[in-house]
Amino acid sequence: MGRPPCCDKSNVKKGLWTAEEDAKILAYVAIHGVGNWSLIPKKAGLNRCGKSCRLRWTNYLRPDLKHDSFSPQEEELIIHCHRIIGSRWSSIAQKLPGRTDNDVKNHWNTKLKKRLMKMGIDPVTHKPVSQVLSEFRNISGGHGNSSETFVRNFKTEPSNNSILTQSNSAWEMIRNTTGHHHESYYNSPMIFTNPTSSPFHFSNDSVHLLNGTTSSCSSSSSSASITQPNQDPQAPVPTFCWSDYLLSDPVIPQTQGVGSSATSSITFTHNENFNSQTDSNSQKTASNSSGTCHSTSSFVDEILDKDQEMLSQFPQLLTDFDY
DNA sequence: AAGTCACTCAACCGCAGGACG
C-alpha cells in the first residue's frame, strides 16, 4: 500500500499562480513565517496543495530571489560546480545567492548545456567529445570509425542531431546507439568529475565559454593535452594518465590497436581553485600521480586510494558541497 | 495571416530522508 497523496488532488487548483494567490501567500508568510506548508493553504485561504505553495514561495516569492538574467560570473560558477559535483542543483544554487535550484537547473538545461555541446564539449563529462568517443572506442574494441563525423556534427549543428536532441551527451549517445552500458567506466569518478579527484581537471575554461570562442580541444585528435592560458610555462604540469587504469581494470575489456590515434594519454592540468588554497600539497599529489601511472593496480583500488589521500589533504572538500 | 516549430521556465511528480510520536 503506497503513501497517500499529500492532498486531495481532485480538489486543488493546479497550474500557474495568479497575483491574488501570490498575495495570499505573501500576506500569510509576512505574519506567520514559513513552516508546515501542509497547513498554509487552508490558513491562507488557498485552494492549492501545500507542496505547490512551498514551491511557489521558494522558487518565486522569496524576497531574496533575483529575477534578472544570469551573469557571466554566475554561469561560470554553474559550469565549474557542475563539472565537480554534477547535477546537484540545490548545492550549486547555494553558491549563487538569490538563485534557486530550479533556476540553475533550467538555465543549465536550456543554455549552458547547449553551449557546451556546440563547442564540442560533452556536458556530462565536461570533456571534449572527440576524447569521450575515443575513450569509448578504446574500451569497445576500436570500431567506432564514425566518431569524427559525429564530432563534427556535434560541434556544428547539435540541434540537428536527433540522437543528441534526445540524449544530450556523448556518453548517453554511446549508450543509446550501442546498447552497451559500461557501468564501471560510466560511473568512474575520473570521468564523472568527482570532488575527491577534482585536482585533476580539464581546463576547458569557462572564460572561453563566456567569450563565445571555441575551446582548445581538437575534434580530430584523441590525445588531449589542454593547458590553462595563464599557466606559468616554466612550471611543471602535473599529469594523470587515467587511461592506464582503464587498461588495467579487469572489468573493462582490453583492446588491440590502442596505439597511435586511439591512445588516450590525457594530460590533466592543475585546477586553479585548488592552487589558491592547497598549492603545495596538490602539486605534490599531482606530481606523484603524474609520474607513475602504474598499470599494476586496479583502477578501482587506485581511485579509492586517491580518495583517501585527497580527503586527508583537502578536508574542505567534504564541507564545500555537503557530503 | 496562419500554421508550425523551437525554446523557455514555472510548475508538477515521485522518491528519499529526517523528525516525531
Next chain:
DNA sequence: GCGTCCTGCGGTTGAGTGACT
C-alpha cells in the same frame, strides 16, 4: 523498530511565446 508526516531534491512536463516558413 515502525508508521506517519513533512520537507527537500532532481527529473520531467506543458503552457506560453517568439521565430520561422
